[in-house]
Amino acid sequence: MVEAAKILDEGKAVSLTFPGGVEQRFHAIWLRDNAWDESTRAQGNGQRLITLAEISPETRVVAARTNGHKLQITFDPGAHEVSYDIDWLAERAYDGVRPRVAGWTAPGIETWDAELGERVPSAEFAAVRENDAALGDWLSAIHRFGFAKLVGGPVRSGALLEVVEWFGFVRETNYGKIFEVRTEVNPNNLAFTGLGLQAHTDNPYRDPVPTLQLLYCLENSASGGENMVVDGFRAAQRLRNEDPRGFDLLTRYCARFEYIGGTGVCLRSRRPMIELMPDGELVGVRFNNRSASSIVDVPYDDMDDYYSAYRRLGELIDAPDMQVTFKLQPGECFIVDNTRVLHARRGYSGEGSRWLQGCYADKDGLLSKLAVLQMQGEHAQ
Known part of the structure; x- marks a missing residue:
């Protein structure tokens, strides 16, 4: 669940506040590129049907609302509506990524001797x-x-x-x-x-x-x-x-x-x-x-x-x-x-x-x- 959804910077981004007050921001262009609607992705295999060149660089979020575990977004130009699974977004949140010491290993990797x-x-x-x-x-x-x-x-x-x-x-x-x-x-x-x-x-x-x-x-x-x-x-x-x-x-x-x-x-x-x-x-x-x-x-x-x-x-x-x-x-x-x-x-x-x-x-x-x-x-x- 999300406690709040807020449009930022004249539609260039959306902020989601998760339980505990954790805020994650998502750019409008990122959200549009990662849409899973039928006009953007093939429903059978998940591959993109459009290129980034077909998404306007002026893409903005004009409406953002939550509905249970879903986030409903309306983009302009085109009044394009897309629904996102909030858990899916939470797993892919990139806001607040911090530099790490070179040589870190991916999750699930255990080094040994x-x-x-x-x-x-x-x-x-x-x-x-x-x-x-x-x-x-x-x-x-x-x-x-x-x-x-x-x-x-x-x-x-x-x-x-x-x-x-x-x-x-x-x-x-x-x-x-x-x-x-x-x-x-x-x-x-x-x-x-x-x-x-x-x-x-x-x-x-x-x-x-x-x-x-x-x-x-x-x-x-x-x-x-x-x-x-x-x-x-x-x-x-x-x-x-x-x-x-x-x-x-x-x-x-x-x-x-x-x-x-x-x-x-x-x-x-x-x-x-x-x-x-x-x-x-x-x-x-x-x-x-x-x-x-x-x-x-x-x-x-x-x-x-x-x-x-x-x-x-x-x-x-x-x-x-x-x-x-x-x-x-x-x-x-x-x-x-x-x-x-x-x-x-x-x-x-x-x-x-x-x-x-x-x-x-x-x-x-x-x-x-x-x-x-x-x-x-x-x-x-």
Whole structure:
């Protein structure tokens, strides 16, 4: 409910006073652009039917009145009448937005370190496959923590494709739809050896990078080979708290990444190691020493400090108190948000066998599926 609706500045805005005296102002042009009437939006899919150019820059509110949970607005020119859901407006209020410290994270994101320990998000394969509520909980955990495990799955080549089908689509690359992670002779990537790997994000040389990576275990009797994950967002925040200038340098200047490891393949990208939105939201980390190219976009006067920050970020990523470690068993897998969570592997010996299959996907599909499941849950209540 709204206690009062008032027209401001000769119709250029409307003020709504909510319970408790909280006032939120909305510009007339914003309200008109966000109208949901049949002449403005397609009722089936919500897409706009008109462009901003078709809305007069002289748009003004000439009448504003509340009716229960609705706000009735009349615009001029054209005496166009529109009804708004007040709760919908309250969720989208932009008045009073305050600057935030660079490196803030979106609601629903929880950063973590080694203390996550026994709280590693995990779910049963069969439950997630057969129950939408379990699937929603698992997808929600991936969104919250940036990774999650799945246990009790079939020990079958290609089973990881079924997992991706629950929420989206496989993103095929030069490594194929599925790539095999096991020791090879003369491999085209160090991931296909028994060497230990520093925590990293995958494919930083792509633009855009695959935003999800899935690794599924089929054999794992070799000594060693434990998987580790590190929250890149927590590492970036620790760097910001220790060295604000270093954090700024890694967000302001681009690193370069390159992969020329196969016939007919030459992949290059130019992006910051720590990526922020214009308002300072932390949205991405790219860190992969194996694929780093020459850094040439940093001015001479900043290069020393840039490298100090780069080194410190690597130290934070390598720190034991930042790492969560687990060893996958056959039929288990884990998925990581490849724009946030770095993954690593301890070296393993030639005794026994280790065979994982991997694939890439994108989190727009995951977030879409999660949103649909959440809306269905709300409607069922």
